[in-house]
Amino acid sequence: MRQWPKVEYKEECMREGMQIEDVNIPVEQKVRLLEALSETGLKSIVVGSFVSPRYTPQMACIDELLRRFRPKPGITYTALVANPRGEERARAYSPPLTLEREPVPYLRCHLCDVFVRRNFNRSQSQEIERWPQIVARAREKGSVAAGIGINAAWGSNFLGPFTLGQRMEMLGRQHALWEETGIPVTHVSLGDPMSWNFPHEIEETLRAIKERWPAITHFKLHFHNARGMSMPSTYAALRSLEAADTVYLDGAIGGIGGCPYCGNGRATGMVATEDLMHLLERMGIATGVDLDKVIDCVWMLEEMLGRPATGHVSKAGPCPITPKEWYDPNMPLVETFEQARHFRLGPKAYEKGQRPWK
Amino acid sequence: MRQWPKVEYKEECMREGMQIEDVNIPVEQKVRLLEALSETGLKSIVVGSFVSPRYTPQMACIDELLRRFRPKPGITYTALVANPRGEERARAYSPPLTLEREPVPYLRCHLCDVFVRRNFNRSQSQEIERWPQIVARAREKGSVAAGIGINAAWGSNFLGPFTLGQRMEMLGRQHALWEETGIPVTHVSLGDPMSWNFPHEIEETLRAIKERWPAITHFKLHFHNARGMSMPSTYAALRSLEAADTVYLDGAIGGIGGCPYCGNGRATGMVATEDLMHLLERMGIATGVDLDKVIDCVWMLEEMLGRPATGHVSKAGPCPITPKEWYDPNMPLVETFEQARHFRLGPKAYEKGQRPWK
Numbered sequence A, B: 001m002r003q004w005p006k007v008e009y010k011e012e013c014m015r016e017g018m019q020i021e022d023v024n025i026p027v028e029q030k031v032r033l034l035e036a037l038s039e040t041g042l043k044s045i046v047v048g049s050f051v052s053p054r055y056t057p058q059m060a061c062i063d064e065l066l067r068r069f070r071p072k073p074g075i076t077y078t079a080l081v082a083n084p085r086g087e088e089r090a091r092a093y094s095p096p097l098t099l100e101r102e103p104v105p106y107l108r109c110h111l112c113d114v115f116v117r118r119n120f121n122r123s124q125s126q127e128i129e130r131w132p133q134i135v136a137r138a139r140e141k142g143s144v145a146a147g148i149g150i151n152a153a154w155g156s157n158f159l160g161p162f163t164l165g166q167r168m169e170m171l172g173r174q175h176a177l178w179e180e181t182g183i184p185v186t187h188v189s190l191g192d193p194m195s196w197n198f199p200h201e202i203e204e205t206l207r208a209i210k211e212r213w214p215a216i217t218h219f220k221l222h223f224h225n226a227r228g229m230s231m232p233s234t235y236a237a238l239r240s241l242e243a244a245d246t247v248y249l250d251g252a253i254g255g256i257g258g259c260p261y262c263g264n265g266r267a268t269g270m271v272a273t274e275d276l277m278h279l280l281e282r283m284g285i286a287t288g289v290d291l292d293k294v295i296d297c298v299w300m301l302e303e304m305l306g307r308p309a310t311g312h313v314s315k316a317g318p319c320p321i322t323p324k325e326w327y328d329p330n331m332p333l334v335e336t337f338e339q340a341r342h343f344r345l346g347p348k349a350y351e352k353g354q355r356p357w358k
Helices: A013-020 A025-037 A062-068 A082-092 A113-120 A124-131 A129-142 A164-181 A199-212 A232-241 A273-285 A293-307 B012-019 B027-037 B061-067 B084-091 B115-118 B124-129 B131-141 B164-181 B199-212 B231-241 B274-281 B291-305
Strands: A006-011 A044-050 A076-081 A106-110 A147-151 A185-192 A218-223 A245-251 B006-011 B044-049 B076-082 B106-110 B147-149 B185-192 B218-223 B245-251
Touching: A006 A273, A013 A025, A013 A044, A013 A293, A013 B006, A025 A044, A025 A062, A025 A293, A044 A062, A044 A082, A044 A124, A062 B044, A076 A082, A076 B218, A106 A113, A106 A129, A106 A164, A106 A185, A106 B231, A113 A124, A113 A199, A124 A129, A124 B218, A147 A164, A147 A218, A164 A185, A164 A199, A185 A273, A199 A232, A218 A232, A218 B274, A232 A245, A232 A273, A232 B199, A232 B231, A245 A273, A273 A293, A273 B199, B006 B274, B012 B027, B012 B044, B012 B291, B027 B291, B044 B061, B044 B084, B044 B185, B061 B164, B076 B084, B106 B115, B106 B124, B106 B131, B106 B164, B115 B124, B124 B131, B131 B164, B147 B164, B147 B218, B164 B185, B164 B199, B199 B218, B199 B231, B218 B231, B231 B245
Parallel strands: A006 A044, A006 A245, A044 A076, A106 A147, A147 A185, A185 A218, A218 A245, B006 B044, B006 B245, B044 B076, B106 B147, B147 B185, B185 B218, B218 B245
Antiparallel strands: none
């Protein structure tokens, strides 16, 4: 069998997902969903973000959520923090929160100056100005490995597409700074907040990085899905990397997600956890996830949102692999979404289905 | 730039799509949609099927549809026929219908005996028994090229997964028959009515076929989407083939589609035309399609169905490439699906959006 890279997956439903959904979803429903997610086998769950309730009122309930939910041992719960104030707030909930420390110091910036201003209220130049300070601190601390990274790597809703040349030029500037310091670069981070990922460009980018900097073996990828490309791009990434590589992927149950600054709102989305876990298992990459339980979470989420989510496996069910799972060859016609739920609810889901051959 | 295979696309919304949707959709709405589809630049449209109204009442209106719609010159309209009675009915509408003749004679069968019995009321053995007769007729007619094909190629909801060995063994039997006759095999057809396609298995299968039979340069692929894999699998196919190859793909606007016999009903789906056309254009494969007009068709379809379709580009819009298309950097927060439609409706779509920075 083919060798795939090691996959580390982060569940973003409570953060990337909830930040773009209705501000009025009751916190007890969020507690219930977070606790159900904790039972699925997903190992890394982002619970929300410590940000200003004025800009992201959907996250105003994070304190209450963290006080009320029952954490499950063995799961890494994290939260996004955007500034020192957020870090301080997060510290009050650790444990159960794991305060995220990046495994290596990173030099990063956005290729799109408009987006970073809209989303983070700072400019690309300000991001770049911080690099020497980050390098100096890494040297002081004796860091033995470092990372480089670009966000909005493939394009911007405000400035159009970016080229491979632009990506490699910016990564090259970062890499050169680490090289001068003698700290080897082993990590790269490629973000796509505005859904400009396309599978052929993912392959092209990863190939270029691996060819130019073979010491890079850790790939952090964050794809949005407004153009339906996060799954093909994820597959393109998996096939571009090797067994010695580790790829860090983000997604959300139901495929929800997005930020109000990118311009696509709830139509943004991410890769649907249930569909990706199903694919990984079929590829022979063990996930440790109980897909039935993930699907139960998606159904719970759909009730909370009042609309169907965009994932597929929660509607049609996973491929029935073993004889026990195979569909009944004498089942009636299955036409509606309700009837299609027989994979989880049993034959009663389609008992009223037509049998035109009778 | 990388060389991709030639792509021939068939729009299946009116056939694969409508056959699983509400039987009560008025025919005048179908006429309107078919005429709108005809204006998009899509070159090949399947209008429906000539089948028994007892088994597929959704297609009972096909005569009325064909009598009433205004065909557009230059478009190939086809219909699916399942038997001689259907062929006879179709002939009455040609033109505007093009009676589909396969470019080469094909030997075909399903790998799943249960599905072929449910869907076509015949057995796999009966399919195979017809092969000698097809070969004999091809020899009589002096055919200079031939095709091989399997349906339910990757797996079955009733019998589980099929292996590469099973696929190659069945294709090999067909190929051997043509070889004995001295007719070279240039075409292969791989169908997946029950959504068992996965991108890594598509790559594996196409690679095996190309290695074993390099004379095959025409690849007919029909993927369903119940597990969300039709887009990654389509990409996997495109990257596995070469500039000298032609790939025939099927999909439907909105990503709808399915058959009542597969067991997944409306949760089956196909690749969404709008998302695939968008990807192809970004890959540098010219489609000749006006994506705005396709999106208008998806919105019309959603009104007919009373629910959102599963495609993405119709909700978030295509990537804004040129400065004229770029989003306004001072736009307010975009949160809802309605606001996200600004890409087509203009700034009035988000005029009530929040501006928390003010």
